[in-house]
Amino acid sequence: MLETEHYNCPYCGEPVEAVLDLSGGDQTYFEDCPVCCRPILFTLQIHDGEWMLDVRTENE
Ligand SMILES: [Zn+2]
Numbered sequence: 001m002l003e004t005e006h007y008n009c010p011y012c013g014e015p016v017e018a019v020l021d022l023s024g025g026d027q028t029y030f031e032d033c034p035v036c037c038r039p040i041l042f043t044l045q046i047h048d049g050e051w052m053l054d055v056r057t058e059n060e
Pocket residue numbers: 009010011012013014033034035036037038
């Protein structure tokens with residue numbers, strides 16, 4: 001199950017679109033910002049069909 005989520009890059013503040021694979025359960029992974037190319041730490045948490053995405057810089 002794929003969901004699309006919009007977020008603002010924690011480095012450059014640009015709005016970016018992420019495609020999330022909710023079938024994988026809770027996930028933590030890095031993905032480079034398509035605008036500034038710096039590594040964003042994604043934390044995806046899923047509980048009872050509700051999901052939440054958190055984006056941080058690698059040093060937070
Ligand atoms: Zn960026």
